[in-house]
Amino acid sequence: MAFILLYLYQGRPLPDNIWHFLFFMQSIEGIDTSFFNVSWSMAVEEIFYVAFPILIVLFSLVIKQRNRVFWAALICMMAFSMAVRFGWDYDLAGWDTSIRKSLIMRIDSIAYGAMFGIFITHISRRAFYISVLCALMITVFLLFSWKHMATVPYGRIGLDLVFIACPVVCAAIVTYAVKNWHFENTDVIRFLADISYPLYIFHPVFLKLFFPDGSVPSFEKLVLTVCFIIAFSYGFFRFVETPILKRRPRY
Structure with a gap:
């Protein structure tokens, strides 16, 4: 939505397939560069959040042990993307756009993170x-x-x-380092963890706003832009995310 408002503010026409972007379906078979092309990673993430609970429900109908249900769903996601990568007839010369940024070929990337976060x-x-x-x-x-x-x-x-x-x-x-070197207790790590998601979400919007022509900025302007994005991300965490998280038990 932020990118739509930015395009309208700049007087630029929206693409015909804007609905694909609104429902995170723009990179099923590869990246679509017509609008907000860096959103391919968010598409992978959001579709995983939709597909994974569905798999959990389906596997829970035939598997009673909860841990096995999660493992089955994760393995299914991993096997799906692996099978597509092996069986898909694609051009290796364009692997960056047609494979690395393809939703169906990369949906297992979130599964690996979930595997370590939940089980390992x-x-x-x-x-x-x-x-x-x-x-x-x-x-x-x-x-x-x-x-x-x-x-x-x-x-x-x-x-x-x-x-x-x-x-x-x-x-x-990373798992070993965090558990044994106590990185999670440092102020820097906590700060980076707090701003990581808004930083990930909002940085392309501000980069597009401040550098609409895609030109390489001066070092001073780049530093100021980075500082502004970090400050905005912290403000979003402090005044938007934190109040919502505090009210979470009510929902």
Whole structure:
């Protein structure tokens, strides 16, 4: 809605498929650059929030154990995206727009985060070291094969590493670090956590407002813009999110 108001304010015509964006359906098979193109990630997130509860309800009809219901729903989401990535006839040369930003190919990304957030809350030291080693190996592989991502088999292997191995490895490292190095108790981490969602939601709106032509701003203007976005995000958290969260038990 903020982008619609921004377009109207700037006198720019809205796209014919504006309803796709309002219902987060604009990137089912790839990114749509006609309007608010960075919203592809929000589309992945919102559709997951719609599809996952439906799967929970369906699996709960045949599975009685609650933990198994969640696992079944998560595995179903992961398997779906993995099957689409393997079975879809796509052009690897355009993998960034047609694969990385495609809703049906990336909906499992939220599932990996949910898996660690709900079930995998403890990472042993051995698993942490293995994860760090895997992260280094993945980085080395991608560095040497990045220019071959549009070819087979480098592209298939590289995409699997980017979309499956990287999220799992990074989640394991972060989980271990937070639990053992007490990052969650620092003021900086708490502040970043507080403003993270409004920062994620509103930063493209302000960037489009302040730099409508997409030109590279001066360093001073960029710093001022970043400071303004951070301040706005904190204000949104403080005066909008916090009051709603305090009233949450009433709803």
